[in-house]
Amino acid sequence: MTGPTQALAGQARRRGEVCVVLAARAGEGLLQRCVDSVRAQVPAGSSVACVEPRTASVNDALARLAPADVVILTEPCRVTAGWLERLREAALGDTNTATASALADTGTELALCTENLGAEKAQPGEDDLARLADGLAARTLALRPRLSRIVGPCVYVRREAIELVGPLDEELDLRAALEIDFAQRCLLSGLAHVAADDVVVQRLAPDAHPAAGAPTGPDRLAPQLLERYPYLSASPPLGESGVLAYALQVARGAGSRLWVTLDARALDGAVTGTQVHIVELIRALAATGQLRLRLLVREHRIDPQTLELLRSLPETELLAEDSIDERTPPSTVFHRPQQAFAPEDVELAVRLGERIVLSQLDLIAYRNPGYFADADAWAAYRRASRHGMSAAERVVVFSDHTRRELIGDALVEDERIRIVAPGLDHPTITPPRRPSALAQPAGEADGAEGDLRGFLLCLGTDFRHKNRVFALALLAALRERHGWNGSLVLAGTHIPHGSSRELEQAMLEEHPSLREAVIELGAISEQEKAWLMDRAAAVVYPSVYEGFGLVPFEAALSGVPCLFAAQSSLAESASQNTATILPWDPQRSADAAHALLCDPAARERHLRPLTAVATGLTWRATANAMVGLYREAAAAPVRDAATLSRDAVERERRLTAEHQVVVERLIGEREHAQRMYDELNAEVGFGLSLIGPHGSLPDGLQRALLAISAKPRLSRALYGACAGAFLGARTIGHTIRRRPR
Numbered sequence: 001m002t003g004p005t006q007a008l009a010g011q012a013r014r015r016g017e018v019c020v021v022l023a024a025r026a027g028e029g030l031l032q033r034c035v036d037s038v039r040a041q042v043p044a045g046s047s048v049a050c051v052e053p054r055t056a057s058v059n060d061a062l063a064r065l066a067p068a069d070v071v072i073l074t075e076p077c078r079v080t081a082g083w084l085e086r087l088r089e090a091a092l093g094d095t096n097t098a099t100a101s102a103l104a105d106t107g108t109e110l111a112l113c114t115e116n117l118g119a120e121k122a123q124p125g126e127d128d129l130a131r132l133a134d135g136l137a138a139r140t141l142a143l144r145p146r147l148s149r150i151v152g153p154c155v156y157v158r159r160e161a162i163e164l165v166g167p168l169d170e171e172l173d174l175r176a177a178l179e180i181d182f183a184q185r186c187l188l189s190g191l192a193h194v195a196a197d198d199v200v201v202q203r204l205a206p207d208a209h210p211a212a213g214a215p216t217g218p219d220r221l222a223p224q225l226l227e228r229y230p231y232l233s234a235s236p237p238l239g240e241s242g243v244l245a246y247a248l249q250v251a252r253g254a255g256s257r258l259w260v261t262l263d264a265r266a267l268d269g270a271v272t273g274t275q276v277h278i279v280e281l282i283r284a285l286a287a288t289g290q291l292r293l294r295l296l297v298r299e300h301r302i303d304p305q306t307l308e309l310l311r312s313l314p315e316t317e318l319l320a321e322d323s324i325d326e327r328t329p330p331s332t333v334f335h336r337p338q339q340a341f342a343p344e345d346v347e348l349a350v351r352l353g354e355r356i357v358l359s360q361l362d363l364i365a366y367r368n369p370g371y372f373a374d375a376d377a378w379a380a381y382r383r384a385s386r387h388g389m390s391a392a393e394r395v396v397v398f399s400d401h402t403r404r405e406l407i408g409d410a411l412v413e414d415e416r417i418r419i420v421a422p423g424l425d426h427p428t429i430t431p432p433r434r435p436s437a438l439a440q441p442a443g444e445a446d447g448a449e450g451d452l453r454g455f456l457l458c459l460g461t462d463f464r465h466k467n468r469v470f471a472l473a474l475l476a477a478l479r480e481r482h483g484w485n486g487s488l489v490l491a492g493t494h495i496p497h498g499s500s501r502e503l504e505q506a507m508l509e510e511h512p513s514l515r516e517a518v519i520e521l522g523a524i525s526e527q528e529k530a531w532l533m534d535r536a537a538a539v540v541y542p543s544v545y546e547g548f549g550l551v552p553f554e555a556a557l558s559g560v561p562c563l564f565a566a567q568s569s570l571a572e573s574a575s576q577n578t579a580t581i582l583p584w585d586p587q588r589s590a591d592a593a594h595a596l597l598c599d600p601a602a603r604e605r606h607l608r609p610l611t612a613v614a615t616g617l618t619w620r621a622t623a624n625a626m627v628g629l630y631r632e633a634a635a636a637p638v639r640d641a642a643t644l645s646r647d648a649v650e651r652e653r654r655l656t657a658e659h660q661v662v663v664e665r666l667i668g669e670r671e672h673a674q675r676m677y678d679e680l681n682a683e684v685g686f687g688l689s690l691i692g693p694h695g696s697l698p699d700g701l702q703r704a705l706l707a708i709s710a711k712p713r714l715s716r717a718l719y720g721a722c723a724g725a726f727l728g729a730r731t732i733g734h735t736i737r738r739r740p741r
Helices: 004-008 028-040 055-064 083-091 126-139 159-165 174-188 223-228 230-234 243-252 274-288 304-311 343-352 375-391 400-408 468-482 501-510 512-517 526-535 551-557 586-598 600-615 619-634 640-689 699-709 712-738
Strands: 018-023 048-051 069-073 097-106 111-113 154-157 192-203 258-263 291-297 316-320 331-336 353-359 394-397 417-419 455-459 487-491 518-522 538-541 562-564
Touching (some): 018 028, 018 055, 055 069, 055 174, 069 083, 083 154, 097 126, 097 159, 111 126, 111 243, 126 243, 154 159, 154 192, 159 174, 243 353, 243 619, 258 343, 274 291, 274 304, 291 304, 343 353, 343 375, 353 375, 353 619, 417 619, 468 501, 468 512, 468 586, 487 512, 501 512, 538 551, 538 586, 551 600, 562 586, 586 600
Parallel strands (some): 018 048, 018 069, 097 192, 258 291, 258 331, 331 353, 455 487, 487 518
């Protein structure tokens, strides 16, 4: 192997020449493989020197190689044809560029392979490097994104930067001296660092340094670095903009396993409704084998059975919300599978994802102030919704109806919207169960399950737009016009704001004969829902507005007709001739509904097209569409609006934190003042009411008494006489009051 003295003692260097310095601690074989690879891919006569992996040794090499530029390898690496030319081109792309950091195959912040390669790849082969290099050459955009620091193990350092800011600090170890201290001195002097996103090197000893990039967390930096650069305590991101994430994802291509964080905090408590769809989406995504999934959860609030399921999924990790700190790395994509309800939702998305995907299920809450405690709460929700949709590279909707709404309100551009319908083929985990709130009906064993006159089932929360009042009107019309003697079961959660409960009560008061035919169960589980669906004569779903409207299709898969109106998304997803409700005429709707309740042929004609649509709604198709969408988002060009939205979210977070500090301080000051008053009152007693600006004694008299109090002999005599006079007067007053009249 070429020794340091031999390599550095050759001919005089010229400005503009490039030399390579290998400063690594590794086995002799790995070092030789690195030198052989580098020598084979640099111009003839170029210097390739090996030095001790110490800062002083590298400084000595930099001085001996002046005035040439230097490529520093802090690990043994294998390179490919043209690597040095492209690295040099990246470093010389701008007069103010100080360094260019190459991409690596794995294990760094600029890695092409983000997944763990495993023990079988501990000694990577030449074929692996050739595959990576060929793929990179075909995909790279050569964007040369700016970096906030240097990232090893392969760095091009321009001589002008060394001459401007000086050599490496020999008080620090090599990685900290190069990747942090030298990098910051360059930045503070007006120079820049870039990533050479068209150059990749292969680390020959990936286990030697699990993360080749220098540690940047405040608890990992040397104290002198935090003292010199206090802004590093905030752990600034590696990329100065979203261009780095964009460049890396393009460079990685579609063949790599994409790292996606999915917000699964909605899986609190029992799994029902929306939660079922989130669980099944997670299961389907894990089954694709194309993702590295990280699930954001509140573990202590998840149903144990669901938690066990999540932990068993392949290539899936759980991230507890309360464990997030400045060291938690962002994944390539963050997906929130429902709209943002609060600024904190958007803040977490920005914090945990380089790119964001947001599912906007509908716009009912965005449009309806009645679903919030007050106007401020509604405004905050709308603001969070806009921030989330603005920051997202892709916005997922269930239907074209919602897509048109987003475009019509100028909330999202059409090119960022993707329609992905949910699946319906999720398995039944546990058998159906009778609702605990439902009494055992008399004669159920006599064939109630097959009786088409049994009951109507109205599913859904009592949001006003769910229109449960119309279900009551429909029941009344069926009884009055057709003598139908069935009942109506209302099953769904009561909500605190925007509920239709008062309207329902008014309807029942207007039609007292309906009371005995209406059963309200409140919230039910998925197992209880399945039990009811199996026994219902029909499902009634009179919703005015839906982002998709799964209930008619779920009912069809159970062989149960559904009474619904062709409203919003259901006007496009379900055939017109399957919509039984005529908005909003209960009499005519009752006539159409009665045919489904009594005529098996009409029932079959109704179920056939709905079942055909329902069977096409598979979670496999949903997951494949989502994976493609994640890759689109990861490789989407950076938008000004997304950057501004992220800045706005960060500003709101800081303002909220500062406001909380002020509030806590004011509360503390008030409590302190109250304690002082209580202590003074305990010491002075009722005399406190005599003094002070609002005391009963005039200000002049208070001053006179204070002056007298300064003379003890006079004040004792005067105060004693006053006290004696007061006691005498009080005794006389008591005597007069007791004298008989």
